[in-house]
Amino acid sequence: MKIFKQLLIILTFTIIGSLLSYLLSLIHFPFPGSLIGMILLFIFLLIGLVKVDSITEVGQFFIDNMGIFFVPAAIAILKQIEIISLHWWKLLIILFAAFVISFTATYWAVRLTIFLQNRHKNENEPAEVPHD
Amino acid sequence: MIEAIFASPLFYLFITVGIYFLFAFLQKKFHTPIFNPLLWTIIILCGYILLIVFIDKGNIDQANINEAVDKYRSSVSILDILLAPVTVALALPLYANRHVLKQNWLPILVGSIVGVGTSIGSVVLLGHLLNLDGGITFALYPRGVTTAIAREITEILGVGEHTSITVAMVVLTGVVGALLAPPLIKLFGSKEDTTIGMALGSASHAIGTSVAFGYSSKAGAIASVSMVTNGFLTVIVAVIVRLIVAR
Numbered sequence: 001m002k003i004f005k006q007l008l009i010i011l012t013f014t015i016i017g018s019l020l021s022y023l024l025s026l027i028h029f030p031f032p033g034s035l036i037g038m039i040l041l042f043i044f045l046l047i048g049l050v051k052v053d054s055i056t057e058v059g060q061f062f063i064d065n066m067g068i069f070f071v072p073a074a075i076a077i078l079k080q081i082e083i084i085s086l087h088w089w090k091l092l093i094i095l096f097a098a099f100v101i102s103f104t105a106t107y108w109a110v111r112l113t114i115f116l117q118n119r120h121k122n123e124n125e126p127a128e129v130p131h132d
Numbered sequence: 133m134i135e136a137i138f139a140s141p142l143f144y145l146f147i148t149v150g151i152y153f154l155f156a157f158l159q160k161k162f163h164t165p166i167f168n169p170l171l172w173t174i175i176i177l178c179g180y181i182l183l184i185v186f187i188d189k190g191n192i193d194q195a196n197i198n199e200a201v202d203k204y205r206s207s208v209s210i211l212d213i214l215l216a217p218v219t220v221a222l223a224l225p226l227y228a229n230r231h232v233l234k235q236n237w238l239p240i241l242v243g244s245i246v247g248v249g250t251s252i253g254s255v256v257l258l259g260h261l262l263n264l265d266g267g268i269t270f271a272l273y274p275r276g277v278t279t280a281i282a283r284e285i286t287e288i289l290g291v292g293e294h295t296s297i298t299v300a301m302v303v304l305t306g307v308v309g310a311l312l313a314p315p316l317i318k319l320f321g322s323k324e325d326t327t328i329g330m331a332l333g334s335a336s337h338a339i340g341t342s343v344a345f346g347y348s349s350k351a352g353a354i355a356s357v358s359m360v361t362n363g364f365l366t367v368i369v370a371v372i373v374r375l376i377v378a379r
Contacts, residue, residue, distance in 0.1 A: 007217075014217045030374055032284035034219035035367055038360075041223035052227060062214075062221040066338065067170030067303075068152045070279045072205045072212045074174045074303070076296035078181060078197050083268065083297070090262040094272060095301060097258055099308050102251040102276055103316060103335035109246035110330040111322055113239045 006058035009050065013037040135188045139200070141207035148208055151176050165310035165339055170279075171303050177204075219280035222363075225356040232353045239326050240354070244361045247334035251276045252369060267291045273373075274366050275301040278337040281363030288370045302337065309336025310343045323347065329354025334362045 017037025024031050044050040062069075077084070084091070137143060155169035181200050182192055189196045205212065226233070233240065252273050259269035271294035274282035282302045286295045313336065317328055325348050332340035333355030341359055345352030 010217045010220055013223075014220045017220065018216065028375075030288045030371055032219075032281075032288065032367065034216040034284060035281065035364065037216070037220040038223045038226075041220055042226050045223060045227040046230065052224070055221075055224070059221040059224045062218040063224055065152075065156075066218055066278075066280065067156075067168075068148070068173070069211045069215050069218050070170060070283075070299050070303075071148055071152070071173050071177065072208050073215075073279075073283055073295055074170070074299040075177055075181070075204055076201055077174070077300050078178055078201050078296075079194075080294070080297055081194065081197070083265075083294075087264060087268065090258075090264050091272075091297075091301065093262065094255060094258045094264075094275070095304055095308060096312075098251060098254040098272075098275060099305055099312065099335055100316070101254040102247055103309065103313060103331050104320075105250040106243050106247040106334045107316070107320055107327055107331035110239045110243040110327045111320075111324065113242045114324065114326060117238060 003058060006055050009055050010041075010058060010062075013041045013044075016040060135184065139184045139188070139203065144204055144207040145210075147180065148173065148177065148211070165307050165343070168303065168307050168339065171307060174300065174303070215280065215283070219284070222278070222280065222360050226360050229353040229357045232350065233357050236326050236354060239330060240358060240361060243330035243334055243358060244365050247276070247330070247358070247362055248365045248369060251335070252366070268294055268297065271295070271298045272301060273370060274298060274363075275305050276335050276337065277302065277363045277366050278359050279303070281360075281367060285366055285370045288367065288374050290374065303339075306336045306339030309340045313340060313343055325350040326354050330358045333358035337362075 014034065014037045017035070017040060018033030020036045021031055021033030041050065041055075045052055151173045152169045155167050155172040159165070159167040159169060181204055182197070185192050185196045185200045188200075255269060255272045255275065258264075259266075259272065264272075268291075270289045270291045271286050273289065274285040275298065277285065279299055279302050282298050283295050286292055286298045309332065313328075313332055317323065317331075322328075328347055329344045329351035332344040332351070334340075336343075337359045341352060341355035344355035
């Protein structure tokens with residue numbers, strides 16, 4: 001019963017999301033329904049209209065085992081053998097290079113942000129004047 | 133005869149769950165991204181489907197393969213259907229780490245913008261330099277984004293036919309990230325939680341997040357959040373690109 005209820009809550013948000021996505025597509029604004037559902041669920045959790053306990057088991061099962069749900073989409077790669085055999089070395093270069101570039105850039109951007117934040121904090125909060 | 137049993141919908145579901153479970157078990161036991169269950173399930177199932185085609189038809193040509201793939205996908209369509217609710221469930225890690233999100237909103241915002249910008253920028257640049265087909269380049273935009281959101285992005289960009297390439301690249305990016313990130317972090321010096329959490333979650337999504345949890349629970353929490361914010365921001369970029377291209 002509990003699992004059904006939890007699944008039902010998550011499915012409700014999914015369906016509302018795809019409904020809103022359809023309405024948005026009517027005004028030529030392509031936004032994925034599952035993302036809308038995710039944002040709505042997050043907001044409902046924040047304002048307490050959905051209690052986290054009422055979706056934990058099913059939600060956590062989905063999160064922990066996400067990979068298996070992508071198997072069918074990935075297997076379709078067998079239909080793209082021709083493209084892969086033509087471009088495999090380009091894909092391989094992009095695989096490694098794009099990761100190293102984005103990882104390095106993010107790492108240093110965040111490190112710099114934290115450094116500046118700390119310096120700003122220290123300027124605004126001068127060291128305490130010792131009481132004597 | 134062989135096809136009736138070993139290529140039946142029930143058997144397809146059985147080996148899919150079976151292989152996934154086996155590698156999830158190995159990954160947990162040996163704590164290594166090399167045994168990523170999605171990666172190995174894809175590789176082994178591809179081999180299996182080719183074998184079935186060979187036994188059944190005698191020759192492996194693209195038409196026969198396509199037919200077998202369609203049969204496989206309709207056999208396990210339950211997994212496809214559940215993809216949307218699985219994506220919705222991403223609200224959970226975001227909610228669980230809401231305090232981390234609130235306290236570190238500035239580094240998370242900066243990190244996500246830089247991460248998404250350099251990720252898409254490097255794909256566009258490299259795709260151009262390597263003279264890669266435009267459709268495939270589009271399909272690589274979300275290569276650092278968590279799979280659930282990545283496949284939505286290929287749909288937004290109108291290259292849904294290449295989704296399988298996207299999914300494969302996303303998984304491989306996660307594995308490459310898990311292998312390369314620790315030496316890079318060592319090289320760069322700082323093991324500050326927010327920094328490595330953001331870099332890992334942003335550049336190598338869920339697989340990177342599990343690596344981040346190996347450093348500290350705060351790094352893992354930051355990575356879980358950045359994985360979602362990164363995906364979200366990439367969706368926004370994709371929507372903008374689509375709106376511009378459509379005009």
